[in-house]
Amino acid sequence: MPEVILYVAASVDGYIARPDGSVDWLETLPEPEAKSEPEPAGGQVEADDYGYGEFIAGVGVVLMGRVTYEQILSFGVAYPYPGTAGYVFSRNRAGEQDDNVRFVAGDDIGGLVARLKAEQDKNLWLVGGGQLVREFLRLDLIDRIELFILPIILGEGIPLFPPATPQRDLTLTDCRAYATGMAQLTYRRAPAQGSSGVV
Amino acid sequence: MPEVILYVAASVDGYIARPDGSVDWLETLPEPEAKSEPEPAGGQVEADDYGYGEFIAGVGVVLMGRVTYEQILSFGVAYPYPGTAGYVFSRNRAGEQDDNVRFVAGDDIGGLVARLKAEQDKNLWLVGGGQLVREFLRLDLIDRIELFILPIILGEGIPLFPPATPQRDLTLTDCRAYATGMAQLTYRRAPAQGSSGVV
Numbered sequence: 355m356p357e358v359i360l361y362v363a364a365s366v367d368g369y370i371a372r373p374d375g376s377v378d379w380l381e382t383l384p385e386p387e388a389k390s391e392p393e394p395a396g397g398q399v400e401a402d403d404y405g406y407g408e409f410i411a412g413v414g415v416v417l418m419g420r421v422t423y424e425q426i427l428s429f430g431v432a433y434p435y436p437g438t439a440g441y442v443f444s445r446n447r448a449g450e451q452d453d454n455v456r457f458v459a460g461d462d463i464g465g466l467v468a469r470l471k472a473e474q475d476k477n478l479w480l481v482g483g484g485q486l487v488r489e490f491l492r493l494d495l496i497d498r499i500e501l502f503i504l505p506i507i508l509g510e511g512i513p514l515f516p517p518a519t520p521q522r523d524l525t526l527t528d529c530r531a532y533a534t535g536m537a538q539l540t541y542r543r544a545p546a547q548g549s550s551g552v553v
Numbered sequence: 554m555p556e557v558i559l560y561v562a563a564s565v566d567g568y569i570a571r572p573d574g575s576v577d578w579l580e581t582l583p584e585p586e587a588k589s590e591p592e593p594a595g596g597q598v599e600a601d602d603y604g605y606g607e608f609i610a611g612v613g614v615v616l617m618g619r620v621t622y623e624q625i626l627s628f629g630v631a632y633p634y635p636g637t638a639g640y641v642f643s644r645n646r647a648g649e650q651d652d653n654v655r656f657v658a659g660d661d662i663g664g665l666v667a668r669l670k671a672e673q674d675k676n677l678w679l680v681g682g683g684q685l686v687r688e689f690l691r692l693d694l695i696d697r698i699e700l701f702i703l704p705i706i707l708g709e710g711i712p713l714f715p716p717a718t719p720q721r722d723l724t725l726t727d728c729r730a731y732a733t734g735m736a737q738l739t740y741r742r743a744p745a746q747g748s749s750g751v752v
Contacts, residue, residue, distance in 0.1 A: 367714035368567040505725045509718035515566035519708035526704045529730035537728045
């Protein structure tokens, strides 16, 4: 069953970018050591790409906001999600498409997600940004959160969960520390009765 | 050598309280199972008090802001930190003291911390709130952060790291998941050259 996955990196204080949108600080962390290293003490896990290769191989659809898409294009590198169906939420450009994505208005996000889950069997990656995350949370459409926390307090920036995000109880399913200082928290929905816990 | 420790619980989106200051949501998590339970799969750690008993036994001084202190008094229970020397930062009440704490203006926090580290050998617990945390970060006085993340997105609230908090690189030293869904991240300063990583 395909999942909608929020797979995102943030600072300890919950920012996904500096106020001007720059993500230079995301680059400060080195690649983890190759998998052949023995597992270090303390239960930290090494992975040569933070598990991204395995994650992206299981993704069939990417979902993002307009500003996020424009920022990706501005990096001046090849589009990073070839082989996926892309949907960018933009009222102004709804109905258009380019080489990478279709633009949709977002009037029926629940219907779109249901259709994408029915017509293909890979995961849907909610790339961002914060406003789209807030909308997906409001509609309770996020099945899993892979939150990568960089070991930095930014102090100011664009929040992952912007104001007026609704309250959501979650279930923690994993907590991993990488030797680079990255922490990865995996959350799913809380059980239907609303209690938090671990599956 | 005594450490200044920020030991604090926050929501996934980095709030320490709702906008009105209420912390009802902190109570929603059950106590972890007793230590005699076998360690569950997935590397999760059980502890009967999230390690609080061991932590508080090593604390000789508590440091807090005025609003935080008043909130603690408002709970209507016995003062929770007997046996510690307490300092509350309040310009209005500087020089006063009550049964629990001394009130200080905070004009020389660095000097106060240095003195407290020299004259006793237990840790200094930075209880909060966010404004005091920001000031301690600005002065680079925090030696360790024990960040407990509850499995809940609050959506709005009083931030742990309020606006104008300075940028700080950190070193992740531990990442633990409790069966209750609580995640605990332990951070220390980054090495002097400013690179992040894990000690």
